[in-house]
Amino acid sequence: MGTVSPSSNTTLLQQAAQSIVSGATGSSLDVNTLVSAIVMAKIAGRASAIANQQKSGNTMLSALGMMKSSLGTLQTSLAGLSDGSIFTQFAATASGKGITATTTGGAAAGSYAVNVQQLATANQISSKAFAAKATLGTGTLTIGIGSASMTLNLDSKNNTLAGIASAINGAANNPGVTAAVVTGTDGQHLVLTSAQTGAANIVSVSAGAGVDSNMATANFTQVEAAQDAKLTISGSAVTSASNTVKDALTGVTLNLTSAAVGSPQTISVAADPSAIALAVQGFQKAYNAWVAQHKSLSSYDPSTAQAGPLLGDAMLNSAVNGIGGIMASGVAQGGKTYSLAQIGLDLKHDGTLGFDQAKLQSTLSANPTLVSSVFNGTNGIGQQMNKFLDAYTQTTIGQVDKRTASINSSLLTVSKQQNELVAYQQTLTTQYNAQFTALNRLLTRVNNNRNYLNQLFGGNGSPGTMNKSA
Template sequence: MSSVTSPSSNSNTQPSPIQQAAQSILSGATGSSLDVNTLVQVLVNAKTAGHTAVLAHQQQSDNAVISALSAIKSVLSSLKTSLTGLADGSVFSQFAATASGKGIEATATAAAGAAAGSYSVFVEQLAAANQISSKAFTRDATLGTGTLTIGVGSGSMSIELDSKNNTLAGLAQAINGAADNPGVTAAVVKGSDGEHLVLTSKQTGAANTVSVSAGAGVDANLATANFKQVTAAQDAKLTVSGNPVTSASNVVKDALTGVTLTLTSPAVGTTQTVGIESDTTAIGKAVQGFADAYNAWVSAQKAQSAYDPTTRQAAPLLGDSMLNSAVNSIGRIMSSGVSVGGKTYSLAQIGLDLQHDGTLAFSSSKLQSSLKSEPTGVSSVFNGTNGIGQQLDKLLNEYTLSTIGQLDKRSASINDELTSITKQQSDLTTYQQTLTAQYNAQFNALNRLLTTVSNNKTYLNQLFGGNGAAGTLNKRG
């Protein structure tokens, strides 16, 4: 905003808008025409510049605050996400399963009832899918017309053979494209003795045998009795800690509660040990992720509330009460212990040490040591009732939940203010246009008046003398 020059200002000081206007008028009064455009611009600016500057400053400030609030919400949302598995304690119920040899892949499912321990597993045979092959047919042999029924296990479908599809290739295509296919694939194998229709069950297991029934008018060689068995349908057979187990699939679920055993051929005929223990790797990743997210929050809140004494620039949220409240509330939770069963646990005991700058230093080795020596102590810090994760999750909801959280409410309020500022700026522009038109009319009229006065003065000087002129009347005398 322009400042008004005081009377005591030195000669190098620029004149104020009012002084500029006065000088323009005086110039017009002493014989020169008014610079109306400049005069009007100066007066309109003098009238509105202050309000314009105030609105622009407030708009800039509001946008900076909204940007800062968005940054804060982002890091708090990330901090909340990092608590997944920690806030409810579920990460501590995850188990890792391993097998001692080849051919068995063991995986444990979190919170599915797995129990730590070692179990012996002997694999007798793998599950297999039934595959049968027809007798040889000559090339492009026709198969008759009628209904062919193909079954797999308890399901079946009917294929209608006619002159368009009653070849082996046509039949295979019809089987594979059938919408009600019960789970069988068909292929034509061209052998040295002719062409064969090969049918394979999509599912392993003794119950999933393939059958073919040829109706009237269909080549009898397509009946099951005329197919040879290439691979017998069979279940996987194994023993787990001496207990016999059968499975239609080589992916054996819940023979060990909460554990899935995936069997492949190298495991057949071997006895292996499957070990199940707490998944310390998953716990370590979860705690590390929490520490990283917390440190990002500390960095962000400091950046948005900083003050630079060199440039004398303040960040948008310096002294902001809502941010200060969040910082203090989160700090109290982080520094307080958790009481479980009459014993108090802290973050430091599981490798999370609060530093002087407010950040967390994470020691993976200390966490792993705690998991071995006192696993219940680690889970107690993040227990699902009053643990640090649960407390933080509840607090962060107050700030981060969409539309009802404090951050969104605050942003919405500022956006309403920005809408009002935009309206005021529009109104101010309209006012400037009106004022410009008004001043233009007034000073153009004044300019015309001054011009008339100046012309009259010249005429009188010429007539009566003056201003260096002898005067027409004086000459006559």
């Protein structure tokens, strides 16, 4: 159903009148044009009002969606800042070479002396030398590592060193052994290596009846012994089957390489400044995006007289003022008041937030508790902001969702009114079609009768057949 303007409505009525005049003066009525003009003229005002209500409602829904999305992004950026958890994230650094340290949950700040005596190694054994393509009999060959093992069946298809190596590497139940054939000056050797480091992961070989007796552990040479990593952490002895040492130092994982052996060093665990800076900068960007969004939604261009969809809106103004108040206020803790400016976040005249990363890093180094005080989990800026934003962003019960639901309800009513108007339009069209079609038939009969009488008695310049006979 289209929208009809007052000027087009007048034109339609003029067309209808002209159609009736034409019919009365001898031409047939253009029923379709006539009915369409009269019906559209009759419903034009209501159709226009409904279209305007729908446009206004949908524009408002779009604006509220943008507002909620921007506030939601701002709230998401507070993760770790609103509850202060970002300040319990620690980074670990080593003072020397050969150790890299990473942190997980539960790490505690401090310095820890680490001395690595040996690395964990994987067991490797090598068989005696065999002639190239030598066959080693048929039967079973058991390969083990630690307490796990697998048994291979050797036959004429796989009883060479290459065949055995391929069978070991391709076995679905391989317990963790890799095999390779090394060709030396003395012949070929089967080299078996444990996939896992550690003293418990010793490779073993056992030959069954019919298989060359040299295929037994006792006849293999140990190339690399299986051993655990050994180190001390703050004086406590630690062993690890892997060179990735977990759980020895709570919340810290140490990755050892050969450069660390015999080189005592210190592992320092402290708050992660890079994570804090990233979180603060993320908050600053989300805040500035919110400022740009609310300015756009409430803008006014005097040159075009175009206004943003939420210009003067009470809910938007309330959100803007509330957020601005929190940003401008200080945080009282321990008898002192802290502000965003102290950690490199400065409110500018245009309402945006500036970020001085160098100042934040300097503050983190000199006075880390100052930063954590601004974003403490009790009454910090993030905590205040998060609670305030909940009133707008919560699903269903938040102000934006409640208002959205109200507009959707109104649009549903408008949609019903539109359907009713369409039904009314169809009823009028049917009614007028019947009336004007009947009128058209009547006018046709009148015109036909007039023509007959003119032919009979004369008229319109014709003498008439009656006059001729006289």
